[in-house]
Amino acid sequence: MxxxxxxxxxxxxxxxxxxxxxxxxxxxxxxxxxxxxxxxxxxxxxxxxxxxxxxxxxxxxxxxxxxxxxxxxxxxxxxxxxxxxxxxxxxxxxxxxxxxxxxxxxxxxxxxxxxxxxxxxxxxxxxxxxxxxxxxxxxxxxxxxxxxxxxxTRALWYNKELFAKAGLQVPWQPKTWADILTAAKTIKAKLPGVIPFNIYSGKAQGEGATMQGFEMLLYGTKDTLYDASSKKWIAGSQGFKDSLGFLGNVFSQGLAPTPEQSLDKNIGTTIATEWLPQGKLAIDLNGSWQSGTWIEGGSKPWPEWSTVMGQAAMPTQDGQDPGSTSMSxxxxxxxxxxxxxxxxxxxxxxxxxxxxxxxxxxxxxxxxxxxxxxxxxxxxxxxxxxxxxxxxxxxxxxxRPATADYPKISNDIQVAMESVMTSQQTPEQAASTYDQALEGIVGPDNVTKQ
Incomplete structure (x- = not known):
């Protein structure tokens, strides 16, 4: 270790x-x-x-x-x-x-x-x-x-029993974002009443939305938030738009909890203590700490968790090297x-x-x-x-970028996510709004445009 x-x-x-x-x-x-x-x-x-x-x-x-x-x-x-x-x-x-x-x-x-x-x-x-x-x-x-x-670290938790019922292969390791959507669509079609996929999003989830949700997508593209070599923030990247686009697809196609559920501040507790143990959620993009709730001595012990729940690495967007990604x-x-x-x-x-x-x-x-x-x-x-x-x-x-400005920037990422998940803006519009906010926070001289 x-x-x-x-x-x-x-x-x-x-x-x-x-x-x-x-x-x-x-x-x-x-x-x-x-x-x-x-x-x-x-x-x-x-x-x-x-x-x-x-x-x-x-x-x-x-x-x-x-x-x-x-x-x-x-x-x-x-x-x-x-x-x-x-x-x-x-x-x-x-x-x-x-x-x-x-x-x-x-x-x-x-x-x-x-x-x-x-x-x-x-x-x-x-x-x-x-x-x-x-x-x-x-x-x-x-x-x-x-x-x-x-x-x-962070990855995909999935319910092996639900996957088997839906006819999906176990163990499961998606190679692209498209593979995640395919599995989620299969769950939706074969198992009515089961939420296919959870990805944290919106201001109510705070940094959890930014890190467990958006950055787990963005850092699986060819782009990042910040260029450490030039010490400049990145605006206008295709990866930023694509990440919002994936989020929009998940919510618009009914593959995620409803926006109302996702914007509930207590959704993390609901997922850990109810939806996953009770077989109501098939895939959860979440952290390594999740099992701490279920182990003996945890707040909601679930003795079967280690046999019911599987883990899969989050794939890169198109399966490009290194094949998977995570955030720490x-x-x-x-x-x-x-x-x-x-x-x-x-x-x-x-x-x-x-x-x-x-x-x-x-x-x-x-x-x-x-x-x-x-x-x-x-x-x-x-x-x-x-x-x-x-x-x-x-x-x-x-x-995450180790700068004093990051908390403010994270907040504007959450705003962009929420505007897309609630269909208030397209991914392109939300990305443009974010770019403007980014310049307002760090100044135009500290932004590089792609």
Whole structure:
């Protein structure tokens, strides 16, 4: 496993830290209380389990210091908003934060995060993290603002029993986008009442729509969002239009959930706890973490998942090399810039991400490990039958552009997706609207047109 994990992190994991809202109690102005903010929503309860354990461990070794946990019950988009609001005031800002990787540089720019280099230099466990995984929490200044908890890949989950009933071959590995549409159309014709294919789309799904949906298409074309060599964003690409075109076909042909269902913020929970286990959805474009809901100890155990559900790599548009594609991200723990007790904040982070806690979390949340001693432990590799497949995708995976502007650009991608899925714009019109918005965000000099 270690070589596969080293490959995924070496491509360039970006990292961030997150936080949330709400939660009364002691404020960060008190140095004997540290506030820890994280997401707890739907089927994602593994982080809360970890934080509850670490709180007990930490308080037993740090007498006089209290950990105030602030679990945020919110979707990703609402969670990021609440994080920003929380960080604006010293009285509410968390000492330790959990956040999606793509937010890190914008949060550093906003002044929410504190560098941890001095603390990391004294932490012996830091040497266990893959060298390039350490880039996960880097800011533009080269300092480290977050420590990676794990990474992931994305692919097609499909119900083998439904495929067999529809007369489709199992195992299934589509070679082109057209193959996915063909399978979805067959499901629709042969199995009325079954949703053929889910692809996340629209503003309600936030970054999930951009990364699990649009970018899984775009990075399977000949185009990308950003030219790293020239440090310019790309406008007018055929791949962008084709990706929106595929999305439009899926929705206009009734191969996906209805737009109303797709724009429900809770659809991810519905898919994991109802549609897939109950045989109501045939194909789901989703992440390696999906099985974390179904394993023993998950929020919705499904003992049969490993025999019912198959996994297939997402093919490139026309089957061109390398034949398949994926996207990788990850989450980190980071230290708040307004913390009054940064040593305690770092001690909490180092406790949460020691070997034992990292192993437990990576297995429970179906994460690809970023610690060498975890990824090389036989018990990790044996814990989940899907780990080997999803780790094998690291050789074809891609990462989101690591810029402070990316969150704003992602939002406009979601707008384009939603306008196409609801038939408000054609793919060409939506792409043109996006191009205009892109120039407004980064400036014409930072855009290259194709």
């Amino acid at each position: 270690s070589k596969r994990v080293a490959a995924v992190v070496s491509v360039g994991l970006v990292a961030g830290l997150a936080s949330a809202c709400g939660g009364g109690g002691s404020s960060s102005s008190s140095s004997d209380t540290i506030k820890v903010a994280y997401q707890k929503y739907g089927t994602f309860t593994q982080m809360d389990d970890l934080m509850q354990k670490v709180k007990k461990d930490f308080e037993s070794t740090h007498k006089g210091v209290t950990v105030q946990l602030v679990p945020i019950q919110a979707t990703e988009g609402d969670y990021y908003t609440k994080l920003a609001l929380m960080n604006k005031s010293a009285s509410t800002a968390p000492d330790v934060m959990y956040e999606d990787t793509f937010q890190v540089k914008s949060d550093v720019k906003a002044g929410y995060l504190a560098p941890m280099d001095d603390y990391l230099a004294k932490w012996s466990d830091w040497s266990q993290f893959y060298d390039n995984a350490k880039q996960a929490g880097l800011g533009d200044d080269g300092k480290t603002y977050g420590v990676s908890m794990g990474t992931d 991200g990850g989450w980190t723990l980071a230290m708040g810039s307004k913390s009054k007790n940064k040593q305690a904040a770092f001690d909490f982070i180092s406790t949460a991400l020691n070997k034992d806690n990292s192993m437990a979390y990576d297995i429970a949340a179906s994460q690809i490990a970023v610690r060498k001693d975890v990824s090389e432990d036989p018990s990790y590799d044996k814990a989940n039958p899907s780990f080997a497949f999803f780790s094998s995708l690291v050789k074809v995976t891609h990462f």
